[in-house]
Amino acid sequence: MTKAATLLAAEEGYNPLLPHTYELVVGIFAFAVVAFFxxxxxxxxIQKTLAExxxxxxGGIKRAEEAQAEAQALQQQYRxxxxxxxxxxxxxxEEARExxxxxxxxxxEEAQAEAxxxxxxxxxxxxxxxQAAFASLRNEIGRLSTDLASRIVGESLxxxxxxxxxxxxxxxxxxxxxxxx
Amino acid sequence: MNALxxxxxxxxxxxxxxxxxxLFVFEPIIPGVAxxxxxxxxxxxxxxxxxxxxxxxxxKPKIVPRGVQNVAEYGYMFVRDQVARPFLGKDADRWMGLxxxxxxxxxxxxxxxxxxxxxxxxxxHIAFPVVLAVTIYILKVYLGVKHQGAIGYFKNMMxxxxxxxxxxxxxxxxxxxxxxxxxxxxxxxxLFANMFAGHMLLAFFSMVGFxxxxxxxxxxGAPIGVLGVVxxxxxxxxxxxxxxxxxxxxxxxxxxxxxxALHAEH
Amino acid sequence: xxxxxxxxxEDDGQDFANAAWSIxxxxxxxxxxxxxxxxxxxxxxxxxxxFPIGVVVGVALAVYLVYRKYGR
Numbered sequence: 001m002t003k004a005a006t007l008l009a010a011e012e013g014y015n016p017l018l019p020h021t022y023e024l025v026v027g028i029f030a031f032a033v034v035a036f037f038x039x040x041x042x043x044x045x046i047q048k049t050l051a052e053x054x055x056x057x058x059g060g061i062k063r064a065e066e067a068q069a070e071a072q073a074l075q076q077q078y079r080x081x082x083x084x085x086x087x088x089x090x091x092x093x094e095e096a097r098e099x100x101x102x103x104x105x106x107x108x109e110e111a112q113a114e115a116x117x118x119x120x121x122x123x124x125x126x127x128x129x130x131q132a133a134f135a136s137l138r139n140e141i142g143r144l145s146t147d148l149a150s151r152i153v154g155e156s157l158x159x160x161x162x163x164x165x166x167x168x169x170x171x172x173x174x175x176x177x178x179x180x181x
Numbered sequence: 182m183n184a185l186x187x188x189x190x191x192x193x194x195x196x197x198x199x200x201x202x203x204l205f206v207f208e209p210i211i212p213g214v215a216x217x218x219x220x221x222x223x224x225x226x227x228x229x230x231x232x233x234x235x236x237x238x239x240x241k242p243k244i245v246p247r248g249v250q251n252v253a254e255y256g257y258m259f260v261r262d263q264v265a266r267p268f269l270g271k272d273a274d275r276w277m278g279l280x281x282x283x284x285x286x287x288x289x290x291x292x293x294x295x296x297x298x299x300x301x302x303x304x305x306h307i308a309f310p311v312v313l314a315v316t317i318y319i320l321k322v323y324l325g326v327k328h329q330g331a332i333g334y335f336k337n338m339m340x341x342x343x344x345x346x347x348x349x350x351x352x353x354x355x356x357x358x359x360x361x362x363x364x365x366x367x368x369x370x371x372l373f374a375n376m377f378a379g380h381m382l383l384a385f386f387s388m389v390g391f392x393x394x395x396x397x398x399x400x401x402g403a404p405i406g407v408l409g410v411v412x413x414x415x416x417x418x419x420x421x422x423x424x425x426x427x428x429x430x431x432x433x434x435x436x437x438x439x440x441x442a443l444h445a446e447h
Numbered sequence: 448x449x450x451x452x453x454x455x456x457e458d459d460g461q462d463f464a465n466a467a468w469s470i471x472x473x474x475x476x477x478x479x480x481x482x483x484x485x486x487x488x489x490x491x492x493x494x495x496x497x498f499p500i501g502v503v504v505g506v507a508l509a510v511y512l513v514y515r516k517y518g519r
Contacts (some may be wrong), residue, residue: 016377030286034235034286037235355512
């Protein structure tokens with residue numbers, strides 16, 4: 001069989017650069033059919049799928065990025081709030097401390113003032129009492145002395161003026177002796 | 182159907198290298214149906230394979246790929262990122278169908294050369310590369326005229342800006358011949374010649390192995406036969422690389438020509 | 448050459464590949480055209496030197512073209 005072909009080819013002079021007509025025709029059909037289905041049907045389908053896949057992947061990435069950004073924003077927010085709260089607490093503490101110090105100082109002042117006032121009142125009372133006591137004592141002593149003197153002398157010292165003078169003199173003498181002693 | 186053994190038997194007792202006629206000329210598979218030869222059958226089979234493969238992969242594509250879709254997507258990504266995008270940029274997606282067809286079809290055509298029992302690279306018959314190259318050539322000229330205008334297209338091609346005026350007269354013929362005749366010619370011939378030569382080489386080594394180990398086993402010839410078998414295996418691997426590379430280059434040149442037609446060279 | 452146009456990211460790869468795939472094509476074209484012209488002139492004038500000169504000139508022009516287009 002091959003021998004026949006070889007002989008045939010040798011007779012015709014085989015030229016590999018000359019295309020056979022029927023091979024050209026079959027080649028055109030073989031190519032056209034494949035090209036038609038790939039161009040019209042199959043490649044558009046896979047391109048659509050690839051586009052969808054890209055979308056899906058990009059969508060996934062985008063969603064993840066969004067979620068991450070949100071989480072970060074939230075974290076930042078929390079951090080800010082925490083810092084704010086801390087700051088606030090420190091401020092309040094400081095304020096409380098200042099207020100406490102102020103209250104303490106005020107109380108101390110008030111107490112001291114009160115004490116001073118009490119002491120002064122006591123002093124005044126004592127002085128007044130002393131004066132009163134002194135005045136009543138003086139009257140009493142005067143009356144007693146006159147009584148005593150009249151009884152001793154036996155005479156009534158009716159004359160008011162004279163009587164007072166005598167009493168005063170007597171009292172001065174008394175005071176002087178007391179002072180001397 | 183093994184041409185090599187039959188050929189070897191033609192001249193008993195003497196080793197003869199395979200001739201192109203013995204390797205590339207086929208009788209009709211069904212006697213009387215002249216057009217239905219092995220290359221034609223393989224071309225049809227290749228189309229069926231590519232179509233079936235792409236249908237299985239892309240007919241109902243999933244967002245999360247599985248099995249055959251994974252493999253086909255790998256091919257798609259390769260063509261898109263290595264072939265279409267570098268030359269077409271934002272237009273890449275519009276031409277992916279054509280480029281993917283070319284890449285897969287040429288790849289399957291070529292790989293037929295190393296599939297056991299088939300062992301014939303379809304593209305080693307020049308008619309098949311010619312069909313694809315002519316398609317691209319027509320498309321290139323059509324797109325060039327459409328996007329740059331008939332006059333603009335040839336003016337941009339033959340009179341690239343930035344050259345001294347008198348030189349144009351000398352260079353324009355070179356540009357024309359290079360772009361309009363040599364480029365499409367080499368587009369087809371590069372693929373054809375690679376497959377043709379690769380097939381000859383593989384046939385030669387496998388024939389050496391077969392001849393010296395099975396037909397005429399002698400103590401002196403046995404090492405040569407072993408060498409032939411080893412070389413057949415090595416070159417089969419090498420051929421697979423070349424077959425892939427040529428499919429890639431063919432699609433890449435197609436993308437380059439389309440890109441050049443869409444935008445004037447600068 | 449159109450510096451005012453914005454360069455797209457794919458331009459670099461495109462330039463490189465264009466150059467890589469155009470150079471052999473240009474060289475071949477240069478040789479074919481000017482070599483061919485030389486050969487025809489040779490036949491017409493009965494000389495024999497114009498064909499090799501044409502080939503050399505064609506290659507030189509192709510190299511110059513490639514240099515101006517992709518060299519910078």
